[in-house]
Amino acid sequence: MKRSFYKMLSCLLLLFISATHVFAEKSASIDQANKLFLSGDFAAAASAYQQTIDIHGPSSSLLYNLGNSHYRLGQYGPAILAYERAKLLPPRDPDLIANLNLARKAATVFDKSALDPRLEAAIHWLSRNEWSWWVVGAALWMGGISVACGITQISRNFIRFSLVFASLTMIAGSTALFLRRDEDKRGIVLSKDAAVHLSPFEKAEIIGTPGAGRMVRMGDKNGEYFYVSVPGTELHGWMAEKDVDMIEKK
């Protein structure tokens, strides 16, 4: 009994030490990347931020800093991609939105929605992930209330208020998720010369060049080409994998 207790304690201690080490390593690589950025070596900074993301996973601040590095290099496609990805994590950061607008302006791409601006702002107030959690939370709350009512006596007013609140949350969340259902197919064109081809081959006829930073809807993959369509235009065809990247990358 005593032996197993010590074993468990050792494991926990080891876990804590390794977690601390990983965190310290992450902080050190971020500091290094920040220093590179401040020294004006934006290419090295972008590479360092990307490496940190690859190793430790994406975070809003890392993606924001990566976007800034690409912006300073004049690479507006990758900058917009990084900002858009950062927006998936907390969409309400005013610094992020300001820099994303700057990058879009520099790349002369504009995000025009067909929805009413107020509705657009309301459904984008939370990220799709946050809306999902609100829906799940409301459903679980309703389930919990249901179980509690089956077990014990609960105030009728409390039940009524809880059910109304949870229902409204579920309706709002489901509506937002429904209206934003196509966002998982969004991609960003990375280079200004990225071309849309008639068929998925390098030498196929070029139909158009949407421009760096342009948001496209991504479809099937064929070899090294993705089928893309440019919203708001009639342009659709095949784009090389290296020229476009999905925002919600799996």
Added chain:
Amino acid sequence: MKWIAALGLLASSVVGFALAADVDAQLDRDSVQVGNGAQLTLRISGGRAGQPEIPQVENLIVQPQGQSQQTQWINGVTTVSVTYSYIIGSNTPGDYQIPAIEIMVDGKKNSTQPLKLKVLADAASQAPPGMPNPSGNPSTKQETTPSEDQFGFLTVEPATSDRKYVYVGEIAPVRIRAWIPAEARAQLRSGIQPEGKAFTLHHVSDQPQQTQEMKDGKRYLVVTWFGGISATKAGTYPASLSLQANVAVKDESAPAPRRSRGGPFDDPFFDSVFDRMNTRYIQKDVTLTSRDQEIEVRPLPSEGKPAGFTGAVGQFKLNATNIPAEWQTGDPQQVTASVSGAGNFALVKAPALMPEENWKTYQAKDEFTPGDQASFSGTKIFQFSAVPRKGDAQDVGLSFSYFDPTDAQYKTLASATKKIQVAGADLVETKKETTPEPPQEAKKPADNLIAQKSAETASGSFVPLVSQPAFYSWLGLASGLMMLGRFLAFFKQRFNDPKRQAHAALEKATRHALHTAGECLAAKDAAGFFAAARLAIQQRLGSLWNQPAQAITLAEISERIPANSPVTSFFREADLYEYSRHATAEEMFPRWRQMLDQALTSLNPPAR
């Protein structure tokens, strides 16, 4: 029935033919050049008419072009109309009047209204090809070779202002007109472009207006756009614009085809008409340019330029503003403002929050609603995030500066101040990085890029929960919990049912009474046995009849249960013992026990 319908149709047709005759003559234009013709359309409807005759007018040449017939049947009414076409023109300039044309329709005389046609002299006093030259000299080929102007040209005129100068940055509204010969076929191949870099063209209307106008005795198709031009540098520049077009004009220099003479159309005028019909077209990609018109561009005065001036030139008003009443230092909130008026809205930036040092503001989102076709006037709504730097109660307002070109002075508009409450302590500006700023930083363009973030945030996934299978697992769990809750509620309700509880208590009391009866039987206590057994049966009956057990007597049992039933027999035996109280024989106990069992069995519901 079908006959009646057919008759009805016939009658309605007759009615249609019987309608009053109508005769109408129209010229497709009021004036033509010498040697050119206008089309006269004569329409006769509502009856049968003979071949019309156009009255003769001196020097006016009339050539019939043919006739067409149209039959209409609307709501059972048949209308037949015949249209005659003529080309009318003259080789002699002047004002001509075609008298009323008289036509006999179904034996009745009808006449048209008189028509007027103006025949204009050619600008160069030359007869067009195929027409006799008034001077008697034969026209040369060189004179008729198409020049660039024959394909059309552009004109640029100020749309509203009387000023002959503009200020740097000001968008001056202009009317741009493309003049294309009316007989030409034109296809525009580009938008209007400024020639040179002195001026920039703004907001050229998408849907130009088309009209037909006469200029220097020549008819043109005039395409009109509205837009604005602006200059970025002071000076005097030609406001030259250009437009790419593909224009096909008739090749008037082509030799006239030879035709036989002596026929009914042996007249030089008809030569002209036929020639025009047979002339081939010269098609050319041309650049229509405006004739140079110089515009003076004045610099904006440096005196009196407000600190918040961003380049807005025009006349503006600061309209509705929306500033939240409660703030927290460091927390951003949205501020809305609206600027309306006329001017260069592209350079109209969001109004500034005053006092400026107390606020950090972010780049504004704006939405422009044009008030006219050229977007020269309108309303721009700004929405921007602002962060208060200082706490406590404050008076806050918005300020907007612009240059008024009419008054030639800067103006600053201020909104009404609003009292706001800012919670929290004053923000102290600290540098995020302790490392010294390298010299490269100073070279960076001032593009408002907000600096790096040093604080680390939690890692997350790009794929939202809704796109993961876990989302549906969570919803399944929630549904399971709801069903479990419903299940539990059902059992809870069933458990707490008063009827079920009463029934259970009664069953328990019955069992207790039977147990007591059994004990009394063992103790040979006949009185106790009957008392307990009677109570057990009363309780069972009370449960069945839904009434109190004590209220059930032999009299009621006799009323509701047959007299020979085991229950009635047992109650009678119990009463017999109760009232006789004779000594009890040993052998009676098993019989009473048997009677009790039979009575209880008879009260149980029959097995199915």
